[in-house]
Amino acid sequence: MLLAIDAGNTNVVFALLRERDIVARWRIATDPRRTADEYAVWLFQLLSLEGYAMADVDAVMIATVVPRALHNLQVLSEKYFRVTALVAGQAPVEWGIELDVEQPSSVGADRVINAIAAHHLYDGDLIVIDFGTATTFDVVDYGGAYKGGIIAPGINLSLDALVAAAAKLPKIAIAPPESRSVIGRTTEAQMHIGVFWGYVAMMEGLVARMRAEIGRPARVISTGGLAVLFDEHSSIFDAIAPDLTITGLSLLYQRSLKN
Structure with missing residues (x-):
């Protein structure tokens, strides 16, 4: 079985x-300081709860955007699963698409x-x-080439920055406002409106600009923990793919077996 790790x-x-x-x-x-032994203790218990053992894992595939976390994950694979981890984007696991x-x-x-993963699952031009x-x-x-994109602060990051910089603003949960009014009558309501509907407006505006620049119909695929929440309050998403990254890791692993 494959253990896919997305750090x-x-x-x-x-x-x-x-x-x-x-x-x-x-x-x-x-936590880049977390050791391979700490991961192993945690994973051993979770695997056991699901009816699996460490020996059931015969391959490990890692993707990480935190370079300092990679070494301990590689040690975890070598020491406890007795396999050399494959790392996405590093030989022999090349991307196989044009960047x-x-x-x-x-x-x-x-x-x-x-x-x-998105190109494998969906046809045509895509915005992920x-x-x-x-x-x-x-x-x-539509040919599967990665053409670029946008990086924006995550909604939790935006909210944390707002609360940290304004001493009198309270911490609020990421949730849709109770009404669709965008004129808040309390501080908390105004924050909800600004954070939630402001974020929806940002997404809708950027997607509209991207579609116009692409010049062809483009489907919007969303993934990540808040995808479902925003899907309930915006019509821009064509599909929700909560396991998109894990699917991509699985595809890369299957390709590596053919090389």
Whole structure:
């Protein structure tokens, strides 16, 4: 079985796959100081709860945007799963798609993997929106080439910055306002409107501009924890793909077997 590991800025997601089917997934806060032994203790217990053992894992595939986290994840694979981890974007796991941007090496692994998975799952030109620490908008053309995109502050990051910089503003939850009015009558209501509807307006505006620049119909695919929440309050999404990155890792692993 394949253990796919997606190490992001906020969380590390572990997914156990049989063929391309996800049979279990877990997440833990990203901490580059976390040792391979700490990961192993945590994973051993979770695998056991799902009826699996460490010996059931015969391959490990890692994607990370946190370089300092990579070494301990590689040690985890070597020491506890007895396999050399494959790292997305590093030989022998090449991307296999064109990165049609000025600095291909600077594109985050998660964004390339999402592009690969989105092109595999959906036809035509695509805009992939990933709600993470940052919210990224990525354009994938009908031939599967990555054409570039946008990086915006994630909604939680925006809210944290607002609260940190304004002493009298309270901490609020990320949730839609109770009404669709955009004239708030309390401080909390005004914050909800500004953060939530402001974010929806930002997404809708950027997607409209991207579609106009692409010049062809483009489907919008969303992924990440807040995708479902925003889907309920905006009509811009054509599909929700919560496991897009894990799907991409699985595709890369399957390709590596053929090389």
